[in-house]
Amino acid sequence: MKDRQEDAEDLLDSAPRALSQMAYDRLLDQLIKREIPVGSVLQERRLAEQLEISRTPVREALNRLESEGFVTRKPGRVLVVKEFSTRELIETLHVRQIMESEAISLATPRVPEEELDAVEAQINELLAAPAPSAEDDWQVDSRLHRMIANHSGNAVLAGMIEGLRVKTYTFNLDRVPERFEIGHREHLVMIDALRRRNRDAARAAIQQHIENVKHSIILKLSSI
Numbered sequence: 001m002k003d004r005q006e007d008a009e010d011l012l013d014s015a016p017r018a019l020s021q022m023a024y025d026r027l028l029d030q031l032i033k034r035e036i037p038v039g040s041v042l043q044e045r046r047l048a049e050q051l052e053i054s055r056t057p058v059r060e061a062l063n064r065l066e067s068e069g070f071v072t073r074k075p076g077r078v079l080v081v082k083e084f085s086t087r088e089l090i091e092t093l094h095v096r097q098i099m100e101s102e103a104i105s106l107a108t109p110r111v112p113e114e115e116l117d118a119v120e121a122q123i124n125e126l127l128a129a130p131a132p133s134a135e136d137d138w139q140v141d142s143r144l145h146r147m148i149a150n151h152s153g154n155a156v157l158a159g160m161i162e163g164l165r166v167k168t169y170t171f172n173l174d175r176v177p178e179r180f181e182i183g184h185r186e187h188l189v190m191i192d193a194l195r196r197r198n199r200d201a202a203r204a205a206i207q208q209h210i211e212n213v214k215h216s217i218i219l220k221l222s223s224i
Helices: 002-032 044-051 055-067 086-107 113-128 134-150 155-167 179-195 199-222
Strands: 071-074 078-081
Touching: 002 044, 002 055, 044 055, 055 071, 086 134, 086 155, 086 179, 086 199, 113 134, 113 179, 134 155, 134 179, 179 199
Parallel strands: none
Antiparallel strands: 071 078
């Protein structure tokens, strides 16, 4: 009898957490894709109606997004979508450079050959596509960087890298189209180093890749 009661309590406890996570995932996706523009006021009631859930999980999701720096609170406790400054973007990329260099160093002897084959095939397919979408570009980019982070063997490191990558998502194919082919060619260099189990070459490749991303963003923002 006690086991059944504990199971019921666990189920009731997990339902709000699942709704909060769902709200967080949906809102984060809309924020990084700019479906909710920078500067937009985020109203709990309206978002709850849109997601067809109560306000409590929406409030929890918004608090989490605020703590992660995606939204900010203005006077009067009004939440708005945050615009990342040039400095913040560059600093984020600098931290990514440090973390992903360590991740690829740890992952070099661990990434299975079949995973390298699969990602390489996706990159080549994307490069051959006549009109690749920003979403396809992001999915392939994410698969490579996530593969490396996950095979580092350090879950905390992988989680931090994923969070930082999301913050730089806005500078994807839509914003810096000139990086599309060059960036994926750099990905192929990283894959080649991983195939050869050459830790130094892999570190150098990912450091140069992120340095080039940083340089492109600086050029783009300085020309606006």
